[in-house]
Structures are given as structure tokens and as C-alpha cells.
Amino acid sequence: MRLQDKVAIVTGGASGFGEGIAQRFAKEGARVVVADINGDGAEQVAQAIRDSGGGAVACRVDVASDADTRRMIETATGAFGQLDILVQNAAIGMKPTPLVEVDEEFFDRLFRINVKSCFLGVKHAVPVLRRQGRGGVILNTVSTAALAPRPGLAPYNSTKGALLTLSRTLALELAAENIRVNGICPVAGETAMLPDFLGDGDQEEALARFRATVPIGRLSTPTDVANAALFLASDEAEFLTGVMLEVDGGRCI
Secondary structure, X not given: OOOOOOEEEEEOOOOHHHHHHHHHHHHOOOEEEEEEOOHHHHHHHHHHHHHOOOEEEEEEOOOOOHHHHHHHHHHHHHHXXXXXXXXXXXXXXXXXXXXXXXXXXHHHHHHHHHHHHHHHHHHHHHHHHHHHOOOEEEEEEOOHHHOOOOOOOHHHHHHHHHHHHHHHHHHHHHHHHOEEEEEEEEOOEOOOOHHHHHOOOOHHHHHHHXXXXXXXXXXXXXXXXXXXXXXXXXXXXXXXXXXXXEEXXXXXX
16 A cells, blocks of 8 residues: 555545545555535544445535644644644635636636645644754645636635745755655646536536646546546655646646
């Protein structure tokens, strides 16, 4: 098993890409903290992992809260005695909206959840990884929005661009301590955020238009993203840091 004896936290783990990552990591031997603001959903995913013979606990967390994030890290070390992998996947999206029409409060909320959360995760996880003295992995779900942005999504695209630069900078800061920081850049997938991205018009038509921009001809799936996350979190990728892995069916070529 590729993550045997590892402990991972996955934020946004109650659904979508996060659920896929949590399930895949558990199948590969990791013990997982399923973290999500949807506490009941997180518990359901954790229970499914336990029912399959894996190790998992749920943690309800507001990733934009310093206190909640600290408690999330403590949940991992308290339940499993260590922390090896932090997957920062929780995020929110938006409906296509011209920038000048975006509400300031919503703009701030996007940056709190999509960017500030990753600052807080690093702030509380890195001291634990340092004390353990064997390195670790921080994996951030970025997006093709950071690489090939679409109009009407300027605030969301900007959060993902910030996360890309944050990830690469941290990769440089932490490399000497063998703490690897990488990103995954998925194209849109059939998750809870998809209806917002498609907008208020004919969603089937919008979906067909978007699918046509992906050379392989489909959207991403939680399995696609989980497989990429597994590789970057595993020892097979021990020489990779600062990588932004495109999981996009060729869209960013």
C-alpha cells in the first residue's frame, strides 16, 4: 500500500473531490481525518471508510477559522498520534458574474475560504511536521482556473492564482525540511460547485459547450483527482515539490 502508516487530513472531505481523495487514501493504507463544514457528511464518509476496514475520523471544521483549523490538526494527532499529509481541498465557487457586479462581502468570503484557509492550514500543520522531524506533504487543490481562466469568474480565478503562487513559494521555503508542497489543477468536475459555474441559463447547453473545450471530451471525476493526489502524496513523488499537476484532459495545452 502506497500510504501505509501515513496519517492524512483532507478538507472538503464530505463530498466531491475531497471524498474521492479520502476514500482513495484510506484504500492505500492511510488513516484519514475527513474534515468538512458539513459535519454529518464528514461522519458519513469516515464511517464508510471504517466499514471498509480503514481508519478514519470526522472533524467538523470551518477552514477559514484559526481555532477550527488548530482543532483539526489536533484531531489528527490526538486520534492517530501523527500527521504526514495535509490535503487542502475545501473551496467555494461562484456563478459567472462580471467583476464590477460582484458583492464585496462575497469577494471577501471567497478569499477567506479559498486562500486564507490554506494559510491557516500551513500555520498549524508545519510546526507538527517539524517536530516529527521526517518531513511531510502539503497538497493544495488549485484549479485550471489559475492557468487558463474563464471570463466572468475573476474573483474565483484570482483565489486559485493566489493559491498557486502560495504553494510554489511554500515549496521553496520548506524544501530543506523535506516538506513537499504541490498542487493539483483539475478542470471542472461533476461536483457540487458545477451548477454555479455553468450559470443560470440552459445548463445542459452550457455543459456541452464547456465539455467541448476539453480535448479528451469529458469533465474530471473524483477518481481522476484522487489518483493524482495519491501519486503526489506518496513516496513515489519524493523529488517533486512546487508542481502544479494539471488533471484536465488537455484543456490547458
